[in-house]
Amino acid sequence: MNADNDDLRRLWQSRKPTAGPNPVPRFELLEDSTVPDYMPLSGGRRAGYAVGFLWTAMQFWQGGREGNWPEYVAWTGLAASVAASVLVLRERDRSPAPNPAETIQTYREALSDEFDRQFRRERRIFLGLLGAWVLVLILRTAADTLKHGTLHPGDVVLPVLAILFIIAGLRMYYRAASAVRSRLSRI
């Protein structure tokens, strides 16, 4: 290495970067930009929630028609839980966004806190939804057992699968959160 510090600086600054198309933001676009008060849902999430609502409504209606009160109560609880989760998802995070005019050190910490908040929020929603689903499965199993006096193996398998699903989902969230923290410290 023969390059001294001034040479490094000269070399770094010697090149004129190519400007991309329209690099300067237009004033009218900047001034008209407004941020909605809720988070827009992606197409996949919308479809998922639509199917969930439809399925829940059908079960609710069927339970009510057959006079199966445990099922009726269970599905009502799930419907309320799904609705609450959607409301939480759509609600915008009101915490102040990291201020980019802060020092890099402070901004990095604020960014890390923001990601932590985001992951905690998603984990809460995820656990709420799947917890409600497991509750429904357990209540249905209990209701069937009370009604018929026998326990079907299939009724046990579903709650167990649901719990495994929750564990897998939680692992996924923790891994994603850990990957973000790691990236943040590297960049």
Next chain:
Amino acid sequence: MSSGSDADLRQAFERILSQYELPPRRLTFSYAAEQADRDDIHQEILTALWTALPRFRGDSSERTWVYRIAHNIAISLSVRRHRWTRGRETVTPDLPCADSLNPEAESLEEERHRILVEAVRRISGPDKQIVMLYLEGLSKREIADVVGLSEGAVATRLSRVRTTLAESIGKGQVKYERR
């Protein structure tokens, strides 16, 4: 800047854009490999500068304020859009020379620059920002002000990272003649 009218703000923004046109563009090279991604980062930096301008009260110098915003936005976007740097070891800067050189010298200069950019990209954490600010010509005091570390800490890190940088460029086997 907080009490300025719209016209004053526009004027100030345009002056900042012309005065600091190149540094934000240069720093994007160390955060993204593709031109389109670098343009995205640059656009976001300019938007953040415009948004933050009314709140700029001169607590720090304008220069350090611009560099803080530029680096913070680049860091933020790099974390959110990891694909920018993942799995790409080679940067293709596509940079024309600022000064006209003969073709051979230009080619050598381009290769040296490419190696320097790649070496900076490989540095991780706060050291990366410190070395980029140093290469932009900021003093240790100014770097400390941008990064949020003490001047002594900046000096220590800079000394270490310059050695790393020198080793990286040395491994690039590019003969470097001092001018």
